[in-house]
Amino acid sequence: MIIDNINISDNDMKQINKNTRKDFTRDDIYTFEITLCDSELDANYEAISKDCLYKLKDLSLGSSGFLTSDIMARIFDTYIEKVFISRSNSILAEETYKLKAKAYVFKNAITEEELNHILNHSEISVGFSVKRRVCSICGSSECSKHIKGQKYVDEAGIKQLCYNLLNDPTDFYEWSVVPKQQESKSNDNKPKENKVAIVKTKLMINGKLTDVKLDENGGITIIKPKKQVTGWEKYTSVQKYNNEIIFYFNGFEKIDKRKANANILTDNNLYTIANYYTNEKLAENISRMQTLQRKMFRWQAENDEPIKPDAAKTKYYIMYNIEDKEFNIGCTYTKLFTSLPYFSSRQKALQCIHTFKDELIWFFTEFQWRTDYDNNSISCKESSVNKND
Numbered sequence: 001m002i003i004d005n006i007n008i009s010d011n012d013m014k015q016i017n018k019n020t021r022k023d024f025t026r027d028d029i030y031t032f033e034i035t036l037c038d039s040e041l042d043a044n045y046e047a048i049s050k051d052c053l054y055k056l057k058d059l060s061l062g063s064s065g066f067l068t069s070d071i072m073a074r075i076f077d078t079y080i081e082k083v084f085i086s087r088s089n090s091i092l093a094e095e096t097y098k099l100k101a102k103a104y105v106f107k108n109a110i111t112e113e114e115l116n117h118i119l120n121h122s123e124i125s126v127g128f129s130v131k132r133r134v135c136s137i138c139g140s141s142e143c144s145k146h147i148k149g150q151k152y153v154d155e156a157g158i159k160q161l162c163y164n165l166l167n168d169p170t171d172f173y174e175w176s177v178v179p180k181q182q183e184s185k186s187n188d189n190k191p192k193e194n195k196v197a198i199v200k201t202k203l204m205i206n207g208k209l210t211d212v213k214l215d216e217n218g219g220i221t222i223i224k225p226k227k228q229v230t231g232w233e234k235y236t237s238v239q240k241y242n243n244e245i246i247f248y249f250n251g252f253e254k255i256d257k258r259k260a261n262a263n264i265l266t267d268n269n270l271y272t273i274a275n276y277y278t279n280e281k282l283a284e285n286i287s288r289m290q291t292l293q294r295k296m297f298r299w300q301a302e303n304d305e306p307i308k309p310d311a312a313k314t315k316y317y318i319m320y321n322i323e324d325k326e327f328n329i330g331c332t333y334t335k336l337f338t339s340l341p342y343f344s345s346r347q348k349a350l351q352c353i354h355t356f357k358d359e360l361i362w363f364f365t366e367f368q369w370r371t372d373y374d375n376n377s378i379s380c381k382e383s384s385v386n387k388n389d
Ligand SMILES: [Zn+2]
Pocket: 135, 136, 137, 138, 139, 140, 143, 144, 145, 146
């Protein structure tokens, strides 16, 4: 819902301008209100506790979110709204809580009509992590007796649904606006009474300890060992509050991480440009390699002449002999391009090696672009390279 800026107080404006380089006025921005999350049970049988919502209120203040894949908005105020919901299975209205937020977006980024359309046809997706999930039946955070989504009869003979209460949020990563998914949601919210309880365990099968699933009817399914991961996989069916973490290069020599959320546009954008890793070391490797590349291309631009894709001209490039542990300069007429720059002369290539020697040795001997490589295939990890070259 778009807010009339008449209702934006001077205090609100102060909050907004806290995060901006110059001072903006009410004429520069649209402000709007959204519900970030609430204490209702979700399709995954998880609910955010009231206490957790209050902590998220503080954590989400000031956070940015995506309205579209390239338009950002920022939250400048958050508050908790108490609402009463009457349910069909109960005479008493039930108290629930919503975490509401006020956000602003710059007028030069979007029109009022577009903003209205987005807000009316979307829902909000949030990403945060929690320290504890508590069983609604026994209150334990390490409950192994109750399965969420199942019903259990209590001492008074009343059936109680088991779900997880999310507690102690540690991080609020992001919020974003995503298209509504009305059809499936209403069905998903209904607890499935005939759901079969499945227990995972290990069994000795043919002398080997094997992961298996046991169902209530005594059926056993062998769980296949996990496929080796390369670190480039995309989480496709991430449940809202699971703990899959993705890593990405933030452009400032730092790897950021946050919880994966398959519904969040940013995840898709990061994946599209291949800046989405499930392994931190991999993200670091790729980033380090790319920094070296950029530095070397810049060095070539600053210290050497342009290299044209001209078959008549000799082009020099850097090689590394893994067995002899020494650098070589190759030359070619036609080959263009490698992942490292070309040089106009052997001399320039040698100068460049000299400038980036340690990083180049790392690149040629240790750099890996996937996490499932065979360690033995890299022969000279200790790299006692001749550094006088
Ligand atoms: Zn329990």
